[in-house]
Amino acid sequence: MPLDPHTDPHTHPHTHPPAQAAEARRPLHPMFVSAAVTCFIGTLLSDFAYWRTADILWTDFSNWLVSAGVVIAGLAVIAAIFDHVDGRVPAAAAIWPYLTGQIAVLVLAVFDTLIHTHDAWTSVVPWGLTLSVAVVIVALATGWMGRSMIYGVGREVRI
Numbered sequence: 001m002p003l004d005p006h007t008d009p010h011t012h013p014h015t016h017p018p019a020q021a022a023e024a025r026r027p028l029h030p031m032f033v034s035a036a037v038t039c040f041i042g043t044l045l046s047d048f049a050y051w052r053t054a055d056i057l058w059t060d061f062s063n064w065l066v067s068a069g070v071v072i073a074g075l076a077v078i079a080a081i082f083d084h085v086d087g088r089v090p091a092a093a094a095i096w097p098y099l100t101g102q103i104a105v106l107v108l109a110v111f112d113t114l115i116h117t118h119d120a121w122t123s124v125v126p127w128g129l130t131l132s133v134a135v136v137i138v139a140l141a142t143g144w145m146g147r148s149m150i151y152g153v154g155r156e157v158r159i
Helices: 029-053 056-086 095-115 120-124 127-151
Strands: none
Touching: 029 056, 029 095, 029 120, 029 127, 056 095, 056 120, 056 127, 095 127, 120 127
């Protein structure tokens, strides 16, 4: 079998085949999205735990988790815009509905953070818990949209 003269190390000792890592330009924002969704799910679970037990510890957990989720979700929106501008997201992808959903998650989470600054019971029941449910639903739907946009049917996923 003849060797390719451009990649054969015997004929061209300083030529190497292209690295696969250089070809796989992965988007950055999915790691932020997954971390933010994890914080928001934790907020919902700790809100639910507080609603059932009235133990003040759970409101503290909710405050920390929703605050961390807001910061990480803000980074996710910035990273998604960067990924779009840098070409890390497929050009045919529906980026604008996805970004709108991410911004909706961020706005809902900011309101959830403001509600969680109230006194213990009023920080959770009823609006804190309601907003936490809304944030998780919209975040999961937007996350699914983003996954389909990046790793949709027919696209190769390299690990």
